[in-house]
Amino acid sequence: MVLAEGSESRGALGREALAYADGLYNLARYLTGNDADAEDLVQETYALALRAAGQFARGTNLKAWLFRILRNAFISGYRRQRRNPTVGGLDTTDPHGQEAAPGEWPRNDMEMDQMRNVMAGDIEKALMSLSEEARTVVLLDLEGFTEAEAAQVLACAVGTVKSRLARARATLRQLLKDYAR
């Protein structure tokens, strides 16, 4: 009976977890840079979540829990295989203007218009050239995570998320400047 109840609740958790497949795949695609690795990563994430389902406390944040599993799986997979060293890095220092002064670009209304007109492919390129940490924090913010939730995913302090996000966005603006016309 305990088993039946356990599997019942595991099944309910599974159904709920599957609703996040699109968001998880999107992050996986931006972390790995290709469809095949993104599929493997999402599948591994669900396998790990299924194995650890008993440890998940009902009523806590399932979405943050799944995203954390995915990111941890990516990091361990990256360390294990280094299948695609060309995509970003796990370095905490951002090679592209970590120290970029906020507000440097756009400087005026004309440049602001230029930023508005950057094409989809160029935004993707700019995002992909950020470090893994910077890319992740930008994507978690777009996914609707609060800074506290993103801190759960990244296992760091809320203040760290805040400063990483601000730096990542400042760097992104500097990168977009090269694509603006």
Added chain:
Amino acid sequence: MDCRESTTHLLDYQRGRLGPKQEEDLRTHLAGCPSCSRSEAIERTLTNLLERRLPQHPAPIALKLRLAAQWPSPSVTKLSWWERWGRSWVPAGAVALLLLVSVPMYYQALSSRQAGGAARMVTEAVNDHLRILQSQHPLEVESGNFHQVKPWFAGKLDFAPAVLFLGDQEFPLKGGSVGYFLDRKAAVFSYGYQLHVISLLVFRAESLPWPAGATGEPGKVRADERTARGFNVILWRKGEIGYALVSDAAPLELRRLAAKLGAAS
């Protein structure tokens, strides 16, 4: 509030996550500080750019099906338990007793499996609708003329989408495209209702986990209505063809369109 504090809280402000007092302080600061006000406009523009232009990569349907199979539904476990018992030898009296107990359990498991399957169909319908909304070119054929939209599907599908509602002033037909519903192709018709977009997915109905209430025509016989992630979904099947109607429009409006579709198909 000074400029440093204002910079720290800008993103929280834009996402509506500040308390009323802090929000008011920041708004006052922005009104009097051209530099911070400019930073606020820049951050807002960047967020808009990322939200609207950054390509989104939804999970492929084949992957979703694999994930669903990987995570067993509770009903499967219940059936295995019953099957395990069924395989063992028991005296005739025990068999009769077992039947008395297990038959209702079987039907309960079956209905629970149907409920799980129906939830999967609803999730897929909502995901398809979101994909259409997020796509930069949602409609492959754009026309208010049904006689242009329906023939456009010829040769693109392995079935004829039995939809005869041409759209009207209340629900104008915006166009169509070819999509997927779980493992099969679907004809997607986009209707408008005021500022809402309503997607009608039409697909082959066989071997899908249809909810019990979904057999029949909307408006005449009941269809299955559900809500998922703020979207309303109506599922029904008629013969070999299945229909899913999805929108953030109110259930009443969606039901009205479903009735028009049911009456015309």
